[in-house]
Amino acid sequence: xxxxxxxxxxxTLLWPLLFFFQHPNTSTAQSNSDKDYRFGTFLNVSGxxxxxxxxxxxxxPLIYSGALYGGMGELAFDRRKWDVAIGGGGLVGTISExxxxxxxxxxxxxxxxxxxxxxxxxKDDQQFxxxxxxxxxxxxxxxxxxxxxxxxxxxxxLNTVSGAVKFNWRIAKEQKGRKLLWIFPTKxxxxxxxxxxxxxxxxxxxxxxxKYAYIDDFTNGKSNFLERNDFxxxxxxxxxxxxxxxxxxxxxxxxxxxxxxxxxxxNTFNRLEIGHHILLVGFSIRMN
Amino acid sequence: MKKHIFFLLLLLLGCSACEDLVFTENEKTDKAxxxxxxxxxxxxxxxxxxxxxxxxxxxxxxxxxxxxxxGMSQDSLFxxxxxxxxxxxxxHVNLISPFNVSKYNFDLLGPTxxxxxxxxxxxxxxxxxxxxxxxxxAIANNQVGYVRYSSFSNKVSGxxxxxxxxxxxxxxxxxxxxxxxxxxxIANVFTMLNYLANxxxxxxxxxxxxxxxxxxxxxxxxxxxxxxxxxxxxGKVAILVDRxxxxxxxxxxxxxxxxxxVTIIGDSTGGGLGIPxxxxxxxxxxxxxxxxxxxxxxxxxxxxxxxxxxRVLLTESDRLKGIDTVIERAVVELLK
Numbered sequence: 001x002x003x004x005x006x007x008x009x010x011x012t013l014l015w016p017l018l019f020f021f022q023h024p025n026t027s028t029a030q031s032n033s034d035k036d037y038r039f040g041t042f043l044n045v046s047g048x049x050x051x052x053x054x055x056x057x058x059x060x061p062l063i064y065s066g067a068l069y070g071g072m073g074e075l076a077f078d079r080r081k082w083d084v085a086i087g088g089g090g091l092v093g094t095i096s097e098x099x100x101x102x103x104x105x106x107x108x109x110x111x112x113x114x115x116x117x118x119x120x121x122x123k124d125d126q127q128f129x130x131x132x133x134x135x136x137x138x139x140x141x142x143x144x145x146x147x148x149x150x151x152x153x154x155x156x157x158l159n160t161v162s163g164a165v166k167f168n169w170r171i172a173k174e175q176k177g178r179k180l181l182w183i184f185p186t187k188x189x190x191x192x193x194x195x196x197x198x199x200x201x202x203x204x205x206x207x208x209x210x211k212y213a214y215i216d217d218f219t220n221g222k223s224n225f226l227e228r229n230d231f232x233x234x235x236x237x238x239x240x241x242x243x244x245x246x247x248x249x250x251x252x253x254x255x256x257x258x259x260x261x262x263x264x265x266x267n268t269f270n271r272l273e274i275g276h277h278i279l280l281v282g283f284s285i286r287m288n
Numbered sequence: 289m290k291k292h293i294f295f296l297l298l299l300l301l302g303c304s305a306c307e308d309l310v311f312t313e314n315e316k317t318d319k320a321x322x323x324x325x326x327x328x329x330x331x332x333x334x335x336x337x338x339x340x341x342x343x344x345x346x347x348x349x350x351x352x353x354x355x356x357x358x359g360m361s362q363d364s365l366f367x368x369x370x371x372x373x374x375x376x377x378x379x380h381v382n383l384i385s386p387f388n389v390s391k392y393n394f395d396l397l398g399p400t401x402x403x404x405x406x407x408x409x410x411x412x413x414x415x416x417x418x419x420x421x422x423x424x425x426a427i428a429n430n431q432v433g434y435v436r437y438s439s440f441s442n443k444v445s446g447x448x449x450x451x452x453x454x455x456x457x458x459x460x461x462x463x464x465x466x467x468x469x470x471x472x473x474i475a476n477v478f479t480m481l482n483y484l485a486n487x488x489x490x491x492x493x494x495x496x497x498x499x500x501x502x503x504x505x506x507x508x509x510x511x512x513x514x515x516x517x518x519x520x521x522x523g524k525v526a527i528l529v530d531r532x533x534x535x536x537x538x539x540x541x542x543x544x545x546x547x548x549x550v551t552i553i554g555d556s557t558g559g560g561l562g563i564p565x566x567x568x569x570x571x572x573x574x575x576x577x578x579x580x581x582x583x584x585x586x587x588x589x590x591x592x593x594x595x596x597x598x599r600v601l602l603t604e605s606d607r608l609k610g611i612d613t614v615i616e617r618a619v620v621e622l623l624k
Contacts, residue, residue: 053307053311055311058567059566059567059568060567060568061315061316061326061568061569061570062314062315062316062568062570062572063311063314063316097316097568097572099316099318099571099572101386101572103568103572103574147384147566147568147574148566148567148568148574148576149564149565149566149574149576150563150564150565150566150576151565151566151567151576152566211498212334212497212498212499212504213334213496213497213498213565213579213580214565214566215496215563215565215579215580218474218494218496218509218563218580219474219492219494219509219511219539219563219580219582220478220494220509220510220511220512221474221475221477221478221511228496236310238309238310260307262307262310262311263310264309264310264311269333269500273310273311273312274310275307275310275311
């Protein structure tokens, strides 16, 4: 590897990490600042791996499952009274069904989320609080199963307006200097952590997905499978998301999240059952 | 704190278990009875041509149900389902397992109306042109262009059509030989028809199943030829077909019938104007069958084969002389 390559690696990989751990505006330890670092505006960037399951009765009575990989991004406004977030991401991978033989499908899933939650209960200067509000989120799924011939492609958009309740538990703990995960050295001081858990239940669940007959190459020569989609309201969905936030002294956050999102919709002939178990690992960069 | 985290994790796991509310019981099964019932019912609700073909699907159920035995081998089950699906007499019907694929031999309903060796030796000859998927040459003292297109699975581009039109621009007629062309991509149908049409032309209309009832169809979806490209062929055009001309080839033939300068010559096509829809059985095998129907402007349904304008079959005497009866008749028609 030549010097130029080394320099490229340094600038593309290491510089963002240095930026993350040593934000110029927040280089002071939390305990020495007047600012309440539990709150702020954050840009979250996460890598995601999901164990996902699909069953689409329009083409098969069998459950397809597998790992999808991708990433998510989110702009989050964590305020004392409000939690507002907008973001999205995508997953892609191979799902399969193993009977006598394996049938494979490629799955693409694009996710978006917007939510606003208002605090309605708090205790001990918001060591604990509960926030509730509305959430609008959805998935655009594309599944490609070559074995299904002219019904090989299914494209659907599943959108939900949910009522959401979020529980936040903020922990402040005086700590001595040590190494986080045996790698990253940390300073002594007041360590902040947060455990959040949010449950969302649907108020309006909608689906725009293939109708009775799935087909992606019709007789007028225009392969427009979207014409064969139908909009329906109904079905149900449950979402549960838990985040563990580990605040660095510079105000940024190391975050691990688990998101469970499952739904059933459609009619008897094209009922769709989906479950995602998504593990997110990423950073939240403080924007203010 | 540990107690709280443990409680939260427990709650999380409990909630994730709610997934069983979403995912109903796994229907995966190798049981012969269940797979027979599933396939029969799915075809019963989705297949498009029961009435047109006068098939009593309930009678088919009564005929094949007794042949399904508990514990029968996968191969035996496949053979029963193979025979049951072949009652639909449709080349767009297949059952696909890891060890076998069922198919209906629509091409055996008539003679193979082409001898490819004669075509190669007498009409395409050694100086044959290969332009994309087309093999072509001038015949009948350079008065007719002959184009052999053996599969709609092979892509046809606008360039291919323009080159053929330009090379045979001075001929009196052009032959597109689609005998034994078993179909392929419908996109190629429109590439060709859009070059053959001189003006926007209605071709046919299609209807697609939208419910389990025999007459639950939505549509129509109309298909038009939209002239593309700057070059047009001014002479007459003959389309050669036989019972082995199926699916996309039948769509092409049905559309070409609407063009004023086109004559269909040969045998009836194999049909296949229903678009096949795929799916899966509880044991993982896959299937496909027709879920749409396509009609002419007058409402005629040629699912079982499009009749030619001029019926011509290869004769044994011509074959022995190394002559293709159908091509020779097309030449006569084009030079009239």
